[in-house]
Amino acid sequence: MAKLFFPSTLFRAVIPVTAALLLLNACGKSDDGTDNNGNSTDEFKKEMLVNYADNIIQPGYVQLKTSLADLKTKVAVLLSAPSASTQANVKPSFQAAYQAFEAVSLPYFGPAAAQMLNNTLNTFPPGISKIESGIASGNYDLTLPITSDSLQGFPALDYLIFGEGAVDKLADPVSGQNRKQYINDVLERMQLLTDNTINQWAAGYRNTFINSLKTDVGSSIGFLINQLAFEMDALKGPRIGWPFGKQSNGIVFADKAEGYYSAISKELAVANLNAVKQYYTGGSAKGIDDYLDLLGKTTLNDDVLAQFTVAINALQAIPAPLSAAFTGSPATVEAAYKEIQKLLTLLKTDVASATGVQINYMDNDGD
Amino acid sequence: MTGTKRYDLFRPVPIAPLVVFRISFGLLMFFSLLRFWWRGWVTAVYVQPKFHFSYFGWEWVQAPGNTAIHVLFGCITLAALFIAFGFLYRIAIVVFFLGFTYIELIDVTTYLNHYYFISLVAFILIWLPANRDWSMDVSIRPQLRCAEVPAWTIGILRFQMAIVYIFAGLAKLNADWLLQAEPMRTWLPAKSHLPIVGPLMYKAWVAYVFSWFGAIYDLFIVFFLLNDRTRKIAYLFVLAFHIATAIFFPGIGMFPYVMIVSSLIFFPSAFHEKLLSRLGWKPAPSLGYNTYNYTRPKRWVVALLVYAAFQVLFPLRFLMYPDKLFWNEEGYRFSWRVMLMEKAGTAYFTVKDGTTGAAFVVDNKAFLTPLQEKMMSTQPDMILQYAHHLAAVYKQKGIQQPRVFGEVYVALNGRRSALFIDPAVDLAAQQRQWTHYNWILPCPKTKE
Numbered sequence: 165m166a167k168l169f170f171p172s173t174l175f176r177a178v179i180p181v182t183a184a185l186l187l188l189n190a191c192g193k194s195d196d197g198t199d200n201n202g203n204s205t206d207e208f209k210k211e212m213l214v215n216y217a218d219n220i221i222q223p224g225y226v227q228l229k230t231s232l233a234d235l236k237t238k239v240a241v242l243l244s245a246p247s248a249s250t251q252a253n254v255k256p257s258f259q260a261a262y263q264a265f266e267a268v269s270l271p272y273f274g275p276a277a278a279q280m281l282n283n284t285l286n287t288f289p290p291g292i293s294k295i296e297s298g299i300a301s302g303n304y305d306l307t308l309p310i311t312s313d314s315l316q317g318f319p320a321l322d323y324l325i326f327g328e329g330a331v332d333k334l335a336d337p338v339s340g341q342n343r344k345q346y347i348n349d350v351l352e353r354m355q356l357l358t359d360n361t362i363n364q365w366a367a368g369y370r371n372t373f374i375n376s377l378k379t380d381v382g383s384s385i386g387f388l389i390n391q392l393a394f395e396m397d398a399l400k401g402p403r404i405g406w407p408f409g410k411q412s413n414g415i416v417f418a419d420k421a422e423g424y425y426s427a428i429s430k431e432l433a434v435a436n437l438n439a440v441k442q443y444y445t446g447g448s449a450k451g452i453d454d455y456l457d458l459l460g461k462t463t464l465n466d467d468v469l470a471q472f473t474v475a476i477n478a479l480q481a482i483p484a485p486l487s488a489a490f491t492g493s494p495a496t497v498e499a500a501y502k503e504i505q506k507l508l509t510l511l512k513t514d515v516a517s518a519t520g521v522q523i524n525y526m527d528n529d530g531d
Numbered sequence: 532m533t534g535t536k537r538y539d540l541f542r543p544v545p546i547a548p549l550v551v552f553r554i555s556f557g558l559l560m561f562f563s564l565l566r567f568w569w570r571g572w573v574t575a576v577y578v579q580p581k582f583h584f585s586y587f588g589w590e591w592v593q594a595p596g597n598t599a600i601h602v603l604f605g606c607i608t609l610a611a612l613f614i615a616f617g618f619l620y621r622i623a624i625v626v627f628f629l630g631f632t633y634i635e636l637i638d639v640t641t642y643l644n645h646y647y648f649i650s651l652v653a654f655i656l657i658w659l660p661a662n663r664d665w666s667m668d669v670s671i672r673p674q675l676r677c678a679e680v681p682a683w684t685i686g687i688l689r690f691q692m693a694i695v696y697i698f699a700g701l702a703k704l705n706a707d708w709l710l711q712a713e714p715m716r717t718w719l720p721a722k723s724h725l726p727i728v729g730p731l732m733y734k735a736w737v738a739y740v741f742s743w744f745g746a747i748y749d750l751f752i753v754f755f756l757l758n759d760r761t762r763k764i765a766y767l768f769v770l771a772f773h774i775a776t777a778i779f780f781p782g783i784g785m786f787p788y789v790m791i792v793s794s795l796i797f798f799p800s801a802f803h804e805k806l807l808s809r810l811g812w813k814p815a816p817s818l819g820y821n822t823y824n825y826t827r828p829k830r831w832v833v834a835l836l837v838y839a840a841f842q843v844l845f846p847l848r849f850l851m852y853p854d855k856l857f858w859n860e861e862g863y864r865f866s867w868r869v870m871l872m873e874k875a876g877t878a879y880f881t882v883k884d885g886t887t888g889a890a891f892v893v894d895n896k897a898f899l900t901p902l903q904e905k906m907m908s909t910q911p912d913m914i915l916q917y918a919h920h921l922a923a924v925y926k927q928k929g930i931q932q933p934r935v936f937g938e939v940y941v942a943l944n945g946r947r948s949a950l951f952i953d954p955a956v957d958l959a960a961q962q963r964q965w966t967h968y969n970w971i972l973p974c975p976k977t978k979e
Contacts, residue, residue, distance in 0.1 A: 205730070206723040377724035380782065401894060413889035458733070459720055464947065509877045509940045513948040517875035520721035528643070528782045 206377050208458060212450040213374040213384050216271075219447055222370070224268040225362045231261035232355050239351060242325065243344045246334035254325055259428050262318050266435040270395050270443045273387040274373060275364030279357045280309060287313035288402070289420045290323045299342045306353050316350045319422070324350075326425035379521045388443060388452065389521040393512035395440050400504045403433050408490050408497050418487035429486035434479050437504075441472045444511075452515070461518045468510050475503040540686070540832060543679035543822045546664050547803035548796055550617075552688060553661035555792045556652065557615025560627070563785045564608040573604050576641055577634070580900050582920050584639040584913050587963050592636040600634075607631050614656070617666020621657070628653035639913060640906045644869050645786040648695060652793070655691065659684045660823040665807055679822040683835060688796045690839060693753040695790075698846045698867035700749030707857070707872075708746065712738035713944035714873035715745075722779055748772050756797035769794045780870065852967050857943055858974035860910050861967060876908030876941040876951060880918065882925045885932025893921060909941050911952065911968050918958030935959040949975040 238257040242250040265285055272282045284306075291314035298304030298315060306316045314320075324330060324347055334340050365373075376384040405411070407421040407429075421429040445451045456465040478500040482489045489497055522528070567573065577600045585592065594600060607630035613623035632650045635641070661684075662668045663677035707713045716738040723732040731737045748768065755765035773787035795803075825831050849862030856863060857872050880893040895904045898920070907913040918935040925933040934957040942948040949972070952958075956970040 205726060209723065379721035397896075405892060410892040411894065413884075413891055505879065509948060512877045513875050513940050513942045517873055517942040517948075518717065518945070520718050520873065522782060528784075 208450065208455070209377045209385065210374060212446060212452075212455060213376070215446050215449040215451065216384075216388065216443070217365070217370050217373050219449060220442060221268065221271045222362070222365050224264070224271075225358060225365065228261065228264040228268055229355070229358050229362060231257065231264040232351070232358060235261040236351050236355070239321075239325070239347060243334065243347065246331045246340070248331060251325065251331050255426060258318075258321065258325065258426060259423075259431060262322075262423060262428065262432055263435040265318060266432055267439045267442075269436060270391045270439060271387070272391060272394075274369045275361045278364065279360050280313075281357050281361050283310070283313045284357055285317040285354055286319065286422070287317060288319035288322075288422050289314070289424070290319035291315055292323060292327075295320055295323065295346070299346045300339070302342050302345070304346070304349075306349060316353060318354075320350050321347065322423055322425045326427075328425075330425075379519060381522050385455075385519065386521050389511075389516050389519055392440060392444060392452070393508065393516065395436065395443075396504065396508035396511055399433060399436055399440070400501065400508055403429075403436065404486075404497065404501055404504065407487075408494075408501065410501070416490040418490050421487055421490075424487055427485040427487060430479070430482055430484045430489070433486065434476065437472075437476050437479060441476070444468065444472070452519070456515065456518060459518060464510075464514050464518060468507070468515060471503070471507045471510055475500070475507045478503040540683035540835070541681040541825075541828055544682045544685060545800035545804065546660070546677055546680045546823070547800050547807055548685050548798070549659060549661045549680055549688075550665045551803040551806055552793070552796050553617065553620075553656065554615050554665070555795065556656070557611050557613070559785070559788060559792055560611035560631075560649065561608060561615060564604065564611060566785075568604060568608070573601060575900070576902075577637060580638070580640075580903060582898055582903075582917075583637055584903065584907070584916050586636055586639055587912065587965070589636050592633060594637050603630055603634065607634070617662035617668050620662030620666060620668050624653060624656050628657055638903075639910075640900075640903045642864055643784070643786070644695075644865075644867055645784075645789050647865055648691075648789065651691060652688070655687055659687075663823055665810070677821050677823040681823065681825060683831070684823075685796065687835065687838075688793075689753075689757070691842070692793055692796060694842045694846075695867050696749050696753045699869055700746055700751070702866065702868045702871055703742070703746035703749060705857075705871075707944045708742050711945065712742045714871070715739075715741045717873045717945055718780070725778070745772075753797075756794060759799075762797060766794065766798075776870075783870065786869070854967075854971070855974040858941075859967070859971050860912075872944055874909045874941065874943050875905075875948075876939060877948070878904070878908040878914065878937055878939040880921060881936045881938075882921055882930065883934045883936065884930045885934050887931075889930070891925065891930075898924070908939060909951075911971050912963065914939060914952060915958055915961055915963060915968070918961075919963075922959035933959055943974065946975055 235254070235257045238254045242254050268276070269282060269286065276282065295315050304312075304315065306312050324343065334343055336343075373384050376382075379385045379389075381390075401410075402420075403422050407417050407419075407424075409416045418424060423429045423432045443451075445453045453465050453469065456462070456468075478496075482496045482500055483493050486497075574597070577594050578597045580594075583594055595603065607627050610623040610627040610630065613619055614627060628650065631646075631653060635646045635650060660677060660680055663675055663680070669676045703709070712735065716735060719732040719738050719741065721732075723729045725732070752765060752768060752772075755761040756769070758765075769791060773791045776783060777787040846866035849856045849866065852859060852861040857874070878895065880895070882891045882893060883889065895907075899907060899917070907917050914937055918937060921935050922933040936954055936956070937952055937958055938954045939951040940948040941951040951972060953970045953972060958970070961968070961970060
């Protein structure tokens with residue numbers, strides 16, 4: 165015994181162990197924050213993540229790809245013969261594709277984040293004057309990060325195809341050509357980034373995703389829970405609250421809403437919230453809801469599910485189009501806004517707390 | 532206090548423990564600061580935020596800007612290395628103490644107990660002759676070399692360790708920790724990915740074992756470290772406990788390593804001399820081999836008593852506040868409360884124009900970093916500061932008499948979220964104060 169604790173022996177053990185742990189702790193996370201733990205054992209969490217990857221996220225991107233292809237076909241008809249009827253012909257496909265995007269807006273991490281998919285596909289409202297000057301000069305670069313976000317994606321298409329006088333502008337023999345080219349460039353970039361995202365998921369990210377069983381930042385569960393709150397925040401603010409005038413003492417900015425020109429803001433909001441619910445429940449298979457049950461938080465889970473229903477119903481109760489309801493039926497919008505905030509509170513506070521998810525990398529000694 | 536048979540603060544004892552403490556503290560700080568920098572936190576925490584949460588009474592401490600904060604970090608990182616090597620020690624430790632403390636005071640958001648500990652230890656080291664052997668200072672000026680130092684110079688460091696452990700233990704003596712095993716019960720299932728022990732993480736009894744072991748360890752480890760017969764075993768517990776903490780809660784950062792290294796101060800001089808002899812470096816023989824003496828010993832006794840009294844009393848100030856400490860967090864910081872709470876919040880603010888009644892919902896993301904927002908959402912003094920900041924910003928935007936209302940929901944230790952502060956109170960009109968904020972609502976009793 166005495167020999168074991170002889171200072172030199174003890175110290176010989178202390179130094180390497182401490183140094184090794186120090187290094188492990190300091191270097192344990194890669195720069196993008198993804199954590200791939202090969203020794204992961206939790207069967208429940210793994211099944212849940214496989215469900216998210218294989219039944220929700222990846223099929224969601226494939227659906228987006230399919231609907232973008234369909235949209236492109238319909239847009240080609242419009243561009244070849246701009247008219248009110250070819251324009252009307254685009255609308256169902258546009259709405260379907262936009263709604264397909266709502267279904268994958270939430271998993272904005274991994275490949276989608278690497279591609280900056282959401283920023284590119286759905287930064288609204290569109291930067292109209294910049295878009296118009298780009299079309300006029302034929303000089304634009306859709307690959308510039310951040311600065312080109314509001315020049316493209318669904319909001320740009322929304323404006324270019326359904327904005328006031330869109331058909332006439334497309335039919336213009338002079339400026340129409342540039343405009344058609346711009347629309348095609350936007351569509352192609354949307355398809356390219358969607359394809360890249362699909363490929364990266366298949367190529368390796370799926371494996372990373374399903375094996376990351378921690379709940380810290382950069383873990384799959386951490387991503388999912390933080391994104392639940394993020395999407396709800398975006399629904400409360402940019403999608404409903406800000407155009408409704410919540411930030412501006414009730415002064416409505418209807419044209420800041422998502423899908424304003426095609427007048428599908430309400431449908432998109434409903435699609436978005438339905439998607440958030442699907443990411444919460446994991447569909448019929450294992451999801452965050454089952455995880456809460458596993459943790460013994462059944463009442464919380466019941467309350468969250470009930471609040472999803474209440475909030476979706478409140479959104480549904482707003483008369484379409486949303487842009488008109490902001491001023492025409494503000495009480496229904498206000499009611500939906502309140503229910504969305506309640507749901508956001510539950511997800512961001514109770515659910516995040518119950519699952520022990522962290523929001524960032526900083527050292528923390530327990531609040 | 533120092534394990535002596537005769538109570539005498541000025542009894543000469545070998546300098547070795549002090550030297551080992553200086554070297555390990557310097558090196559640990561050096562690598563901690565490099566890690567902090569390397570992870571991009573200097574920029575993320577001190578450059579990117581547009582607004583910083585100040586400590587009440589320390590509002591004059593401001594973020595010095597991108598270049599200056601990096602220069603400051605560079606200075607204290609270098610100072611930490613100087614401390615380890617005992618080079619220009621007195622200057623280095625003063626620079627380190629002032630620089631480190633200044634940085635920590637910039638933003639409440641980043642408060643950690645072990646940063647406070649580091650500031651205190653650095654402050655103590657300013658007054659200790661830790662460079663009087665095994666140092667470059669002694670190599671350069673051999674006449675400075677001392678073989679012995681007054682016992683209190685080592686005793687004060689042991690006292691500081693004891694304060695940390697015992698108060699951390701006392702803080703765990705509450706119903707949430709002992710009876711509900713919270714927050715362990717919430718945190719452990721998040722560790723189910725760990726090999727071998729993973730499946731156990733869902734079991735409630737494991738959370739109780741963690742909680743009770745942690746409380747007993749914190750309360751009593753110092754006494755076993757002080758005792759000659761139990762010290763070595765106790766140190767194995769120190770290693771096991773803190774390595775386990777580092778594995779289970781990597782988010783805690785440097786704390787386990789700080790405690791592992793600092794706890795060596797409880798070992799006797801012979802142990803430290805042995806360690807130093809293994810360094811393979813010894814300064815040239817000194818001209819004199821002296822005992823370090825403090826002039827005016829009575830003043831030092833008074834200073835020590837004042838410091839000790841502060842250390843004992845300051846963590847107890849929470850007793851002067853009403854209601855539940857974990858909920859109100861009044862008198863919570865600087866009291867060695869580590870890993871005690873799972874607390875999350877969501878805060879919605881509305882600014883109203885006092886003259887026109889116009890209302891503006893605030894987008895917190897436009898003003899705060901995610902970390903700042905998270906911390907603000909559960910801590911009343913930060914909520915108040917943020918509300919004052921919002922009032923100032925909206926006044927600049929042209930709101931004549933901005934009134935700020937907060938609708939804040941907080942969930943604590945497995946309880947469901949509840950309204951945290953009175954949403955009808957105009958926070959812009961509330962003052963920052965040392966006394967209780969009566970706009971905080973009571974902590975909910977129910978638990979799921």
